[in-house]
Amino acid sequence: MKIATTTLDFGFFCGTDEERISELYRAGFRYIDLDMYSFTPDSVYMQENWREEVQKVKAVADSLGMEFVQAHSQGGNPLSDDKAHVDFLIAATIRSIEICGMLGIKNTVVHSGWGKDFSKEEWFEKNKLFYERLFPTAEKCGVNILCENSTKANMGEMYYLIKGADMREFIKYVNHPMFHACGDTGHANCEGHQYDEIMALGDELYAIHYNDNVGWRDEHMAMYCGTLNHDEVLHASIDVG
Numbered sequence: 001m002k003i004a005t006t007t008l009d010f011g012f013f014c015g016t017d018e019e020r021i022s023e024l025y026r027a028g029f030r031y032i033d034l035d036m037y038s039f040t041p042d043s044v045y046m047q048e049n050w051r052e053e054v055q056k057v058k059a060v061a062d063s064l065g066m067e068f069v070q071a072h073s074q075g076g077n078p079l080s081d082d083k084a085h086v087d088f089l090i091a092a093t094i095r096s097i098e099i100c101g102m103l104g105i106k107n108t109v110v111h112s113g114w115g116k117d118f119s120k121e122e123w124f125e126k127n128k129l130f131y132e133r134l135f136p137t138a139e140k141c142g143v144n145i146l147c148e149n150s151t152k153a154n155m156g157e158m159y160y161l162i163k164g165a166d167m168r169e170f171i172k173y174v175n176h177p178m179f180h181a182c183g184d185t186g187h188a189n190c191e192g193h194q195y196d197e198i199m200a201l202g203d204e205l206y207a208i209h210y211n212d213n214v215g216w217r218d219e220h221m222a223m224y225c226g227t228l229n230h231d232e233v234l235h236a237s238i239d240v241g
Helices: 017-026 050-064 083-103 120-132 135-141 164-174 185-191 195-204 230-240
Strands: 031-035 067-072 107-109 144-148 179-184 205-209
Touching: 017 031, 017 050, 031 083, 050 083, 067 083, 083 107, 083 135, 107 179, 107 205, 120 164, 135 144, 144 164, 144 205, 164 179, 164 195, 179 185, 179 195, 185 195, 185 205, 195 205, 195 230, 205 230
Parallel strands: 031 067, 067 107, 107 144, 144 179, 179 205
Antiparallel strands: none
16 A cells, blocks of 8 residues: 655645655655645646646656655636636646656546536536546546535535435446546545445546545544544455555
C-alpha cells in the first residue's frame, strides 16, 4: 500500500509545488497526491511554458526519491450556466490530465457537475457528456479519470453520487475503460456508512481519499480526530481487493 498525502496540505504555506513536495518529504511522506484543484488563468500550468514547470516539479520529486501516485484535477461545476467558468474548467482539467501523463500519474479525480433541478437520469446524461470531453486526452496520456462520492452535507437535496451502488451504475452508464471511482471516507462518514459502500464499488475502486470528520460536516480532518470507523474502511479495502 502506498500512503500519500496531497500537496494541498501545504498549499497555504508554500508558494510552489516544488516547495510543497519538499515539505511532504520532511513530514515523512514518500508518495505524492498532486493537487490541481484551483488552477487560475495566471497559473504557471496554464502558460505556454507549462511543460518546463512540470519538469521542475518532477526533478524535485526525483531528487528526493518520491513518487506521484494520484492526483486531483480542477474543481468547479461543469454543468454551470456560466460558459466562461465551464470553458476554463474543461481547459484546466485537460491540462491537469496532461500533467498527470508527464508525471506518470495513472489516476486523477475529476468531480462531476450538479444542478438544482436535475433528475438522476438528467444528471447521468449531462455528466456523461462532460466526461466524454476528457477521454481523448485521458487515452492519449494513459490516465484514468475517477468520479468521487459526495455527501448531502455538501449537496443538500440535489442529486449527486453519494452511494457506492449509484457510482457503479454511473460508471457502467459512461462505459469507458478509463473511467472508475474514488471513495472519500469523510463524505461517506457524513452518510454513516463505510464497509457496504466500498464493497458496492468493487473493482471500480481505484483510489481512496482517506479523511475524518465528526460525522455531519465535511471537515477533512486527520485520521482519528473524528468519528470515522477505521476498522470498516480497512476491512472493506482488504475485502474489495
